[in-house]
Amino acid sequence: MNNNGRILLVYALIILILMLSFGLVLAQYAQQSIIEVVGENGMERAEEASRNIWFMTFIMISVIAMALITICYQIFIKYVDPMRKATDTAEELSHGNYRARADSGVFGDAGRLGAVINELGRHLKELTSVQGMQETRLSAVINHMSSGLVLIDEKGYIQLVNESFIRTFKEDKAYYLDYLYHEVVPHEEVQSVVENVYMFEEPDSQMLTIQRGLERKFIQVNGAPIFKENKRWQGVVLVFHDITELKKLEQMRKDFVANVSHELKTPITSIRGFAETLLEGAAEDKEKNEQFLGIMLKESTRLETLIHDLLELTKIEREDFQLSLQQVNITDLVMETKKLVQTQADRKGIRISEHLDTDAVCEGDSTRIRQVLINILSNAITYTPDRGEINVRLHDEKDRITVSVSDSGIGIPPEEIPRLFERFYRVDRARSRNSGGTGLGLAIVKHIMEAHRGEVYVQSVPGEGSEFTLVFHKVTGEKIFPAEE
Ligand SMILES: Nc1ncnc2c1ncn2[C@@H]1O[C@H](COP(=O)(O)OP(=O)(O)O)[C@@H](O)[C@H]1O
Ligand SMILES: [Mg+2]
Incomplete structure (x- = not known):
């Protein structure tokens, strides 16, 4: 009682x-x-x-x-x-x-x-569960977002850092929380963004670079002021966006434009130079006339090949590029391409011998595979001295077909191999250009093989020769080419 x-x-x-x-x-x-x-x-x-x-x-x-x-x-x-x-x-x-x-x-x-108190209790419970849910959601969003996030209060103390920020700056949370931002974030750019936001009460952004060993990261820092409902100043929110990939792409695009311009400029300058010389009187000299016209023809052919290869590469690199798939007899394709490059080989007295398993069939795009074989075979001829040897082998295995083209040519230094498939990359620029090469052949090969979910390998000993191996996977059980791709 x-x-x-x-x-x-x-x-x-x-x-x-x-x-x-x-x-x-x-x-x-x-x-x-x-x-x-x-x-x-x-x-x-x-x-x-x-x-x-x-x-x-x-x-x-x-x-x-x-x-x-x-x-x-x-x-x-x-x-x-x-x-x-x-x-x-x-x-x-x-x-x-x-x-x-x-x-x-x-x-x-x-x-x-009693009833009113119970009702109050129910409301409170609902309210806290909604609030709890919102807090969980918010912290999940904050910690799973790909950009780094930092909250700084009105006095300059860090109140919140998310997982992505920690991953980028490699310190733990305790290192930052409740410390003054300029004591723990030493980057001038960040400090300047925070100062500008404080001063002008407007969003500001800057780019900063962080060096981690050999890796260099480009980070865009965006800062914005936070106000309470009554317009009272509450602090600054900083978002760190990793733009390294974008920067790389931008650099690649710049390099590509520079390379294309350079590659186009060389033959055009040459054609123009010879045309001018002819106009200035060299045309009278029959021998020079023929020689210059010959060079002009060669240069314009090179220009044509370059433009053709560029268009091909652009087409293959497009997102919506589609192979026209059918059952392809790779053995027949190899024989066909061999015939196509035979004259080129004969001119240099190079012998092409082949060891092919008969009727090796797999799913693929015959036009594109022919393009790959022509590029690899004509490279072998181009980079092999006169009277050299080329061997083409085809193995029809249970779940794959491998085609290897080996030559007794100049070979490739091992350090150059990783870059070989880049656009415009050539080991010996002058030699490649003289032989009418564009530097795009292997880039096209790589893209076509990737589109087929196939592979291409290179083995080479400088001065002794190179071997390029193509692997085509046969379609078994699961599909190699998903429908929507
Ligand atoms: N069989 C080979 N032997 C030696 N070097 C090769 C061979 N194939 C390709 N290369 C090297 O790879 C570079 C890139 O080849 P490619 O993309 O076909 O361009 P291109 O032949 O137009 O120069 C060539 O410039 C050459 O230096
Ligand atoms: Mg080539």
Whole structure:
């Protein structure tokens, strides 16, 4: 029983005692009055009346006492106890236990109080679960975003750093949190962004480079001010965006444009030079006339090949490039290409011998595979001195077909091999250009083989020769070419 219950009991007892005393006084007074009225003679009847009065008083007091106890008990059950439980529940809620509930099903004001407190508890629980969910979502987004994120408060202390920022700057969270930004982020660019945002209250951005061993990263830092609802200054948010890949692509594009311009310029300058010389009178000299025209023809052919190769490469590199697939007999294709380059080989007295498994068939684009074979075979002829040897082998294995072309040519230094398949990359620029090469042949080969999910390898010993191996995978069980690609 709680305090309220006890107080109630004390009040009930006091009332009971008061009533008892009042009853006794009343009974005594009644007895006296009777004795006075009846005198000594009627003593016997008076005693009997007095007993009756005492008896009636006792009955009356007992009935009143029982009624009082019942009322008190009811008050306790219906008001005092539910109130106590409601108070306890409210206390639990205030301590953060949003599951606490008061007794339901109690009538009257106490019942309403319990119901209201329960409703409050439910609301609080919903609110905290929504808030919790939002917080989890927000922290998942912040930590899974690819860009780094830093929050700096109005005094310049770092309040939040995300996983991506940690990955980029390689320190742990504790290194940054609650420190002044300029003490822990030493990059001038970042400091200048933060200062500008503080000063002008406008977004600002800069690029910074970080050197990690041999690796160099380009990071774009974007800063923006954060305001509270009442427009009061709250701090700065910084977003670090890794733009290394973009920079690389931009550099590749610049290199490509520079290379193309250079490659186009050389034959055009040469054609123009010879045309001018002819116009200035060299045309009169029959021998020079023929020689210069010959050079002009060769240079324009080279220009044509270059433009053709460039267009081919652009086509193959396009995202929507599609192979026209069919069952291709690679053995037949090799024989066909050999015939196509035979005259070129004969001119240099080079012998091409072949060891081919018959009827090796796989799924592929015959025009593109022919292009690969021509490029590899004509390279072998170009980079092999007169009267050299070329061997073409074809192995038809269970799940793949390998074609290797080996020559007894000049070979390739091992350090040059990784760059061989880059656009315009040539080991010996002058020799390649003289032979009419564009530097794009192997880049085209690589792209076509990749489109076929195939591979191309190079092995070479400088001065002894090179071997280019092509691997075509046969379609087995799972498809090599997914439908949507
Ligand atoms: N069989 C080979 N032997 C030696 N070097 C080769 C051979 N094939 C290719 N190369 C080297 O690879 C470079 C790139 O080849 P490619 O892309 O076909 O360009 P290109 O033949 O037009 O110069 C060539 O310039 C050459 O230096
Ligand atoms: Mg070539």
